[in-house]
Amino acid sequence: MQQIDSLTLAVRGALFHCPVKGDFEHHEDALVLVGADGQIESVLTQADPEFAALSDTLAAAGKLTQLAPGQYLMPGMVDLHVHAPQWPQAGKGLDLPLYDWLQDYTFPLEARFEDESFARSVYPHLVNALLANGTTSAVYFATVHNPASVALAEICLEQGQRGYVGKVNMDDPSQCPPYYIETTEQGLADTEAFIQQVRALPGNEQGLVNPVITPRFVPSCTADMLKGLGKLAQRYHCHVQTHCSESDWARDYSQEHYGQTDVAIYRDMGLLTSRTILAHSIFLTDEDMAAIRDANAAIAHCPLSNMYFANAAMKTREVLDRDLQVGLGTDLAGAPIPSVFHTCLDAVNHSRVREDGTDTHRPAGERGEAGSRVSFLEAYWMATVGGGLAIDARVGLFAPGYAFDALVVDANAPDSDLYLPEGMDSPRDLLEKLICLTRRANIRTVWVQGRQVINK
Amino acid sequence: MQQIDSLTLAVRGALFHCPVKGDFEHHEDALVLVGADGQIESVLTQADPEFAALSDTLAAAGKLTQLAPGQYLMPGMVDLHVHAPQWPQAGKGLDLPLYDWLQDYTFPLEARFEDESFARSVYPHLVNALLANGTTSAVYFATVHNPASVALAEICLEQGQRGYVGKVNMDDPSQCPPYYIETTEQGLADTEAFIQQVRALPGNEQGLVNPVITPRFVPSCTADMLKGLGKLAQRYHCHVQTHCSESDWARDYSQEHYGQTDVAIYRDMGLLTSRTILAHSIFLTDEDMAAIRDANAAIAHCPLSNMYFANAAMKTREVLDRDLQVGLGTDLAGAPIPSVFHTCLDAVNHSRVREDGTDTHRPAGERGEAGSRVSFLEAYWMATVGGGLAIDARVGLFAPGYAFDALVVDANAPDSDLYLPEGMDSPRDLLEKLICLTRRANIRTVWVQGRQVINK
Known part of the structure; x- marks a missing residue:
């Protein structure tokens, strides 16, 4: 299993990003591992055999941020x-x-x-x-x-x-x-x-x-x-x-x-x-x-x-x-x-x-x-x-070697205009709603180069 | 002095509205008096001789909502x-x-x-x-x-x-x-x-x-x-x-x-x-x-x-x-x-x-x-x-006979994008900023026909 000593931070939860122009990638439950330099070491999904055990180990070590339902990890x-x-x-x-x-x-x-x-x-x-x-x-x-x-x-x-x-x-x-x-x-x-x-x-x-x-x-x-x-x-x-x-x-x-x-x-x-x-x-x-x-x-x-x-x-x-x-x-x-x-x-x-x-x-x-x-x-x-x-920076994606510049959007934040009733939105619908209606009040946490710069 | 028994509510603070199309009216300190039927009885400004005494009486009777600096009373x-x-x-x-x-x-x-x-x-x-x-x-x-x-x-x-x-x-x-x-x-x-x-x-x-x-x-x-x-x-x-x-x-x-x-x-x-x-x-x-x-x-x-x-x-x-x-x-x-x-x-x-x-x-x-x-x-x-x-309703203005449909916009609310540094904005500037940048998070209180329907 991956050594967790080199990691400073891991975030687990639903994730959206756009590796290909005009398309998107969504995971309902992903695990993003961030090294000491603030770079992403790897991105695991539930299909990965190490996923569950690594997640538990990180949680036990106090290094895991677990997103709640209605929260989405998105690139900065x-x-x-x-x-x-x-x-x-x-x-x-x-x-x-x-x-x-x-x-x-x-x-x-x-x-x-x-x-x-x-x-x-x-x-x-x-x-x-x-x-x-x-x-x-x-x-x-x-x-x-x-x-x-x-x-x-x-x-x-x-x-x-x-x-x-x-x-x-x-x-x-x-x-x-x-x-x-x-x-x-x-x-x-x-x-x-x-x-x-x-x-x-x-x-x-x-x-x-x-x-x-x-x-x-x-x-x-x-x-x-x-x-x-x-x-x-x-x-x-x-x-x-x-x-x-x-x-x-x-x-x-x-x-x-x-x-x-x-x-x-x-x-x-x-x-x-x-x-x-x-x-x-x-x-x-x-x-x-x-x-x-x-x-x-x-x-x-x-x-x-x-x-x-x-x-x-x-x-x-x-x-x-x-x-x-x-x-x-x-x-x-x-x-x-x-x-x-x-x-x-x-x-x-x-x-x-x-x-x-x-x-x-x-x-x-x-x-x-x-x-x-x-x-x-x-x-x-x-x-x-x-x-x-x-800007010639490796940001905007969740991939190894990219800086961990990221944010947590919370659809259930107070004063949210996002309405995501259960079972009515495809992943694409969800992403479009997040793009249209994410406001400052929805943004709970922001990291730049692995450093948490906003948390509320 | 005006009888306050007939009043259910009074709001004192800075006020904006637009009685004339393409223009606006602003008072830094106004007093809006609301009757039992939810209608505005009168709107007083500091120029009114009764202003201070009436304000004190209403406060003592527990009927006065006093806006804070950075808060603005605006029509619904x-x-x-x-x-x-x-x-x-x-x-x-x-x-x-x-x-x-x-x-x-x-x-x-x-x-x-x-x-x-x-x-x-x-x-x-x-x-x-x-x-x-x-x-x-x-x-x-x-x-x-x-x-x-x-x-x-x-x-x-x-x-x-x-x-x-x-x-x-x-x-x-x-x-x-x-x-x-x-x-x-x-x-x-x-x-x-x-x-x-x-x-x-x-x-x-x-x-x-x-x-x-x-x-x-x-x-x-x-x-x-x-x-x-x-x-x-x-x-x-x-x-x-x-x-x-x-x-x-x-x-x-x-x-x-x-x-x-x-x-x-x-x-x-x-x-x-x-x-x-x-x-x-x-x-x-x-x-x-x-x-x-x-x-x-x-x-x-x-x-x-x-x-x-x-x-x-x-x-x-x-x-x-x-x-x-x-x-x-x-x-x-x-x-x-x-x-x-x-x-x-x-x-x-x-x-x-x-x-x-x-x-x-x-x-x-x-x-x-x-x-x-x-x-x-x-x-x-x-x-x-x-x-x-x-809609053929007497709303949208602060004037006697109009329904008290109103809201308090708070520039100092958490998660506000309004930036109103002291001394840099004319009243018109202020109003334009409020129009452009008021978000749900800024809206503290909402009344309809004198009934408080949102308060946060």
């Missing part, structure tokens, strides 16, 4: 696009045009993070809210300020979240407000220092927190800034994140100033790598998609924020069918809901609106784009496995 | 469109085409309500879930079965929800499955009996629960059924609910079989009255809108379910601008989320997608319908005041 969720400083803004003004929203709310708020103590008052609340909603990995835009951005990385480490943190770059005076801008030189120097600081953080020896090179988007950066950041990306093999072809305006700006698409600009600047995450990517050409796949870069699909600010729906169907790397992002506070479960639902919703179109004055055949729908299972795959691929 | 939410028997289905198969969803899930499930004991196992869970989400008034489609439908009315009464319950009519063999259909004659007789039974329910002397005449939609009913139901509506002055022009198929069906729109058909059958609620109403013509306004009928706008099944976006902007009566519906389980707060968010979301369109292959100017956006305040007005007008 990956949020590929969060604007951390905008957390106090979540839910404000989302019925405004983008320009007003940015000028009236966002930029003045982000500028306040020059004060590190303000950052330290906001960021812990955000990281806790995301963990409590089941987000075990988060990819963050911070602000231009180094101290506040390093503080966010420290807070991720303290609370135990797998964090990808970017100090934002924006140096073009024609596009940035005078009170919230950096010079090219200072921005590049700060970025290099930021990379080194985050990598050297005490407690970060396992690389739980990673620095991310973060040009805000093409219009906010000079060409010199983009080039300089590209060099840093190549030198430090860092992750890169930015916005890509989010709106008509952004797409047109790049054409006007560079005669190129965003994807081509990022590629030419050295910013399109296998560690790059492109948020939104709405107006992709076929060549853009090919370039993203050639580079093995990833897309962060943010369906709810797209409804507000993207001017169109993402070609999610095509991106999935062409096997591009793609995960989901909440885009807080460009959308107000801090839950990747909810983002799955929104991905389905927006794909269905895209399929059918909106305008009653057009005939049905000219209204939408047939065949665009995305299934719940595909959305959930993006939220877990797809997100894991995008 | 009105859900104009709920398919009660579909509750076990919430979250299942919403990425399927409508036909599959109905045939594989919905009709077999609804048919099970022939067994009253099955209904009595499902309906209490639903009514509780809606109340706990702040829905003080709900307009229900039940099934064709009288006993189960009367049971739903009884359960609303027991739990104290303002219920509008319809026994569904569907008698056209070409459109109804053989296992879930009624004859014209039996359907009309059952409907008349149902109206009388609900009105006569013990405990219903105040009319908290009301019967609603409920042809499922044009295709499921014969013309004789629609005519017969129209006569019942005129005879009993009942509310009427049905689906209206929900999809391309439904619109085309009516044109093919009647050469008319749904609105014209319902009008000619005597079903378009001041007590009629038309769910969806996507493909309305200008003449339809005029007829709805002439009749003083109401629309139940169900934005999330429209994303799945309506084939287009509702002309919500035009409906609001032309002063038609309109409120919101969750359309459970045509959408999975049992919260009218969430429906407000979806109304904004869908209106913004309509404004901008979805198809990246079209130029921006040909993609959407400019000027379509709906504000959060308009959505919230629909959810409260608009819903109240639609």
Whole structure:
């Protein structure tokens, strides 16, 4: 029988995950064994001859977490696009045009993070809210300020979240407000220092927190800034994140100033790598998609924020069918809901609106784009496995060698909207209900790299 | 000073409501006085000379509920469109085409309500879930079965929800499955009996629960059924609910079989009255809108379910601008989320997608319908005041003569996603955050007609 000395933790109960895109795997009673490094050593089912005895031995050794009926072990969720400083803004003004929203709310708020103590008052609340909603990995835009951005990385480490943190770059005076801008030189120097600081953080020896090179988007950066950041990306093999072809305006700006698409600009600047995450990517050409796949870069699909600010729906169907790397992002506070479960639902919703179109004055055949729908299972795959691929981390699945980033969803929690009457749901029904209706109140326990970070 | 003997209840604290469409009223410290009949007697603010003394007297008499900081008194939410028997289905198969969803899930499930004991196992869970989400008034489609439908009315009464319950009519063999259909004659007789039974329910002397005449939609009913139901509506002055022009198929069906729109058909059958609620109403013509306004009928706008099944976006902007009566519906389980707060968010979301369109292959100017956006305040007005007008009840506002249907939202509840740091939000910001991020866990107390029905 397997030695249990090397194990720190085992969880037994019903389990869902999606090893194959568009499909899922379910066990009514599985046993997940976690080693001292927080990695999964093995996943056993009742068919395994050792199952019962090992389970008993682990229970006797006080190492077994046994799930109750109505509880489900699921992979931790990956949020590929969060604007951390905008957390106090979540839910404000989302019925405004983008320009007003940015000028009236966002930029003045982000500028306040020059004060590190303000950052330290906001960021812990955000990281806790995301963990409590089941987000075990988060990819963050911070602000231009180094101290506040390093503080966010420290807070991720303290609370135990797998964090990808970017100090934002924006140096073009024609596009940035005078009170919230950096010079090219200072921005590049700060970025290099930021990379080194985050990598050297005490407690970060396992690389739980990673620095991310973060040009805000093409219009906010000079060409010199983009080039300089590209060099840093190549030198430090860092992750890169930015916005890509989010709106008509952004797409047109790049054409006007560079005669190129965003994807081509990022590629030419050295910013399109296998560690790059492109948020939104709405107006992709076929060549853009090919370039993203050639580079093995990833897309962060943010369906709810797209409804507000993207001017169109993402070609999610095509991106999935062409096997591009793609995960989901909440885009807080460009959308107000801090839950990747909810983002799955929104991905389905927006794909269905895209399929059918909106305008009653057009005939049905000219209204939408047939065949665009995305299934719940595909959305959930993006939220877990797809997100894991995008951040180059072995997370999102229960398999040996993967980090134990996981959560327990409890359908019987107080204030649950889940209704799972006995005998009425197939495993697929169950999973779809969990995707649609899991709320923060349902999430009882969260682990990241084997560490229990939420328990209630 | 006001006599307090006639009062059963008073609530003091911060208050939000929307007396004017598209605007809101906020008091940091108000006092709402409720009489023995569950109606609001008066609403005082600190500017009132009696405010402090009356508050003290009520507290001493044990009649005062004092809200804590971070708690907000808000009107109860009105859900104009709920398919009660579909509750076990919430979250299942919403990425399927409508036909599959109905045939594989919905009709077999609804048919099970022939067994009253099955209904009595499902309906209490639903009514509780809606109340706990702040829905003080709900307009229900039940099934064709009288006993189960009367049971739903009884359960609303027991739990104290303002219920509008319809026994569904569907008698056209070409459109109804053989296992879930009624004859014209039996359907009309059952409907008349149902109206009388609900009105006569013990405990219903105040009319908290009301019967609603409920042809499922044009295709499921014969013309004789629609005519017969129209006569019942005129005879009993009942509310009427049905689906209206929900999809391309439904619109085309009516044109093919009647050469008319749904609105014209319902009008000619005597079903378009001041007590009629038309769910969806996507493909309305200008003449339809005029007829709805002439009749003083109401629309139940169900934005999330429209994303799945309506084939287009509702002309919500035009409906609001032309002063038609309109409120919101969750359309459970045509959408999975049992919260009218969430429906407000979806109304904004869908209106913004309509404004901008979805198809990246079209130029921006040909993609959407400019000027379509709906504000959060308009959505919230629909959810409260608009819903109240639609059900012909004095609810949705804090004003003398209105029923005290209200709830306490607590931003500091455990598992809250609301983040309201001191000094960063205007009252409008606060209200928008409450609309976007209030979840069941935030709703501490719910009253209907002065009766406390949820407290946690």
